[in-house]
Amino acid sequence: MNSRDRFLSALACQPLDRPPLWVMRQAGRYLPEYRALKARSSFVHMVQTPALAAEVTLQPLHRFPGLDAAILFSDILVIPEALGQSYAFRDGGGIEMASKIATRADIDALNPVAAVTDKLAYVSDTLKLLKKELGDTKTLLGFGGSPWTLATYMVEGGSSDDFEHIKLLFYTDRATFDALLEKLTDALIIYFQMQIVAGADAIQIFDSWGGLIAGPDYEAASLKWIRRIIAALPADFPIILYAKGTAPHLTDQAFSGVRAISVDWTNDLAIVRRTLPANVAVQGNLDPVLMQTTPEIVAREATRLLDSMRGTAGHIFNLGHGITPQARIECMQALVDTVTTWK
Ligand code: CP3
Numbered sequence: 001m002n003s004r005d006r007f008l009s010a011l012a013c014q015p016l017d018r019p020p021l022w023v024m025r026q027a028g029r030y031l032p033e034y035r036a037l038k039a040r041s042s043f044v045h046m047v048q049t050p051a052l053a054a055e056v057t058l059q060p061l062h063r064f065p066g067l068d069a070a071i072l073f074s075d076i077l078v079i080p081e082a083l084g085q086s087y088a089f090r091d092g093g094g095i096e097m098a099s100k101i102a103t104r105a106d107i108d109a110l111n112p113v114a115a116v117t118d119k120l121a122y123v124s125d126t127l128k129l130l131k132k133e134l135g136d137t138k139t140l141l142g143f144g145g146s147p148w149t150l151a152t153y154m155v156e157g158g159s160s161d162d163f164e165h166i167k168l169l170f171y172t173d174r175a176t177f178d179a180l181l182e183k184l185t186d187a188l189i190i191y192f193q194m195q196i197v198a199g200a201d202a203i204q205i206f207d208s209w210g211g212l213i214a215g216p217d218y219e220a221a222s223l224k225w226i227r228r229i230i231a232a233l234p235a236d237f238p239i240i241l242y243a244k245g246t247a248p249h250l251t252d253q254a255f256s257g258v259r260a261i262s263v264d265w266t267n268d269l270a271i272v273r274r275t276l277p278a279n280v281a282v283q284g285n286l287d288p289v290l291m292q293t294t295p296e297i298v299a300r301e302a303t304r305l306l307d308s309m310r311g312t313a314g315h316i317f318n319l320g321h322g323i324t325p326q327a328r329i330e331c332m333q334a335l336v337d338t339v340t341t342w343k
Helices: 003-011 032-040 043-048 050-063 078-082 106-110 112-119 123-135 147-156 165-174 176-196 216-230 247-254 268-276 288-294 296-307 331-340
Strands: 070-071 088-089 094-099 139-145 204-207 239-243 260-262 281-288 316-318
Touching: 003 139, 003 316, 032 043, 032 050, 032 088, 043 050, 043 260, 050 070, 050 123, 078 106, 078 112, 078 147, 078 176, 106 176, 112 123, 112 176, 123 139, 123 176, 139 176, 147 165, 147 176, 147 204, 147 216, 165 176, 165 216, 176 204, 176 216, 204 216, 216 239, 216 247, 239 247, 239 281, 247 268, 260 316, 268 281, 268 296, 281 288, 281 296, 288 296, 288 331, 296 316, 296 331
Parallel strands: 070 139, 139 204, 204 239, 239 260, 260 281, 281 316
Antiparallel strands: 088 094
């Protein structure tokens, strides 16, 4: 069975001898070949240049041919950027946006249709290059941020510890909050439609900061908008939802129209599998810190997770969040070897 068939079967919750494997931030600073390219071009330049973005996307697959999916090399922040807020990385880590969304007038001025169609054609070009290269052998994953997660960067002006401004907006001026989320939802619908046309086999929505809003407000702040995006896309197209720190909401997420839920490492994946509807796949969920230990520890923990899922259908193996820059190549190799040879 080839990688793409394995992946699509897992998404369809069909029984398999072993789960397909990929990791979030699959291309990234833990790979010397990525660091070598980045020494010559900026991150944004690599993202915006289809030949370079495609090359970076494929780097992990060249090094680890056992991986079953390629994820587009890009960033969730290309949407705010196309809407007029460029981003940069802070020296000490984290994101700095060039400006902040502060007023209703700032939001009314955003033009989602023009932003995506005029400014993000390079994403479509990159996906087409990748589809041509991969054909039907590997799964090609597109992605984007959730409206809530993107709104946090746009209103906070970058990474934040407390998410104070976006929460204040949510609690004090719901109409303005909704206006922003609606613009982002519109942008993401067109953006994902573009990715589907360009050849993506599935799309992952990153609601990375969904766990930061108060539990009873998760629906109004985040899940409602995700549901709206999924409803606007072709009914049979698979969407994977990743959200960190949202364990109390897994069931609601499973009924949002997604094909798979990607869960963070704090969950016991076997319990999640037993709890969620059998037609929704689960993805995850090793703690990314394990990739900084030793190959023996990675093999032990990956086997423990695989064994805990034995006999279940609908599992895509992944980490519970993105691989870190400190991850060791030997550990990634041990993960690929363990998952692909597991019996
Ligand atoms: O998974 C993949 O391999 C696809 C590429 C991808 C990147 N970012 C590349 C990247 C994906 C899917 C993302 C998503 C993303 N970007 C998210 C959601 C996923 C998550 O991890 O929760 C978020 C919150 C962002 C915003 C962002 N971009 C952050 C917080 C950072 C790290 C900044 C820092 O100081 O470490 C980035 C940078 C980034 N995006 C890198 C990569 C490979 C590292 C860039 C570098 O230094 O070379």
